[in-house]
Amino acid sequence: MVKWDTHTHSQFCKHGSGEETALMVEKAIDLGFTRYSISEHAPLPESFIPDPARRSEFTLLSSEVDDYFSHIKELKKIYGNRIEILSGLEIDYLSGFEQYTFEFIKTYQNDLDDLIISLHCIDGKGGLRSVDYTPDDFKDGLLNYYGSINTVYSIYWETVKKMLDMDFGFSKMKRIGHIGLINKFSNKFPWVSEWMNDVGFFENIFSQVQSNGWTLEFNAAGMTKGYNGNAYLTEPMLYWCKKMNIDILYGSDSHGTEMVGMYYDNYLELTG
Template sequence: MTILGDFHMHSQFCPHGSDDTMEQYVQKAIEQGLQAVSFTEHAPLPLEFTDPAPTNDSVMNWHDVDVYLKEGNRLKQKYKQNIVVHIGFEVDYLLGFEKETEKVLNQLGSNIDDAILSVHMLKAPNDTYVCLDYSANEFGRIVDLFGSIDRVYDAYFNTLKAAIASDLGAYKPKRIGHISLIDKFHKQFHPVRHIEPVLEEILDLMKQKHYSLDVNTAGFYKEWCGVSYPAPEVITLAAEKGIPLVPGSDSHLAEHVGRGFDRLPSDLLFSLPTRS
């Protein structure tokens, strides 16, 4: 197994992250012998959408975007002899806000090298929105709101399917983030139905669209999860289907760059991110 880089990293511009600087992330990646990294900060939400997280800290602020891009470009030049630095965003798919999200992508897309499309927020039965990965307590509230654990899982996977099928314009990301993020609290909130069949359906949809898979190791280290997003057997299935695998630590601390890569199946072949 050869992993050339870490292509899912957050920075000091993430309100729920740390104060570690982008430069510290780059230096840590160089120490580990990585050849490339992608900063994929949580893109600002459309102005028409209100962050549903209890502390309203899901994404970076619009006023930080220019500073973030400028710092990324500075690091590209400073470390170009040592490592390739990509600057980009992790974009939230928001059911019902596709046109507004397309506007965000049109504002940001021409200035970045890499991007991930992820589902963190679900539309609830009462037409409010919820942040599914905020905390175990909040997830419990979401389960009550939906009526059962399985209904929350159904909503997540249906939203993920909609994200894959959606038209978000020319700058829609071509990599789908942590497709089993819904499992973050599965040891406490375990669905009745097995999720493997729907995950294979998700992979088939990604294959049809020529999308790549975020192989996300953060789940290994979550208290109520303990497994990557998605699980190693699903990653292997994706590889068998010919879906490009792009590794990412989803780090919010510099010391977590590359964390968990050694726990992935050793026979996998990984790809570099692409914007095409």
């Protein structure tokens, strides 16, 4: 059986532990993983965050992409007989920047074995705002701007639907990262429970996931205490995944060695 971590970061990440990617790969080997995707945050458009130092806190810079892919090639050479390493990226779906994203993927498609599309930002105060940065930022950029958590929630899921219909021009792998990321601060800003648990609300969204051929992610970072503890897949979402045969793959979203392989047993329990 393939034991696959589909979502990990690297030594290029400025908001990670700063540990060498090789140490993370070695830990995955020790834990019996047979496939390992390296999926660093892909560069944001310059116009989105003009200051390169600030942009670089979140993602690779465009000037680092070639070095990043060479780094993965090196790791493949060193570890390739012990674990299958996939060369990937985690790409932000940024509403309004679609052309940038399509062109970026087209430019690097030969370097990529794998790709995760993630939604971290939705329209809010002053433009696109993060749904997962800090509770204060969430409050400032989204909650206070829209005036109700219900509106924030529905804007998020509308944006998910736009993303699910997008053709990103990459056919090797179609995977959405942490589809329920909007729930990250749900302990702090509780959603109206009827929405969160309304199975009917998710039917349309998950039939779109299925008909457009996306796979989803069990995101181990979402299991971490203090967040919502459900890997960003709530009961109604899991219900439709099962019913519609949507594949859920394990992703540790490791930003250092500590998280590699975490909650894999929970993943097996949930999906087995």
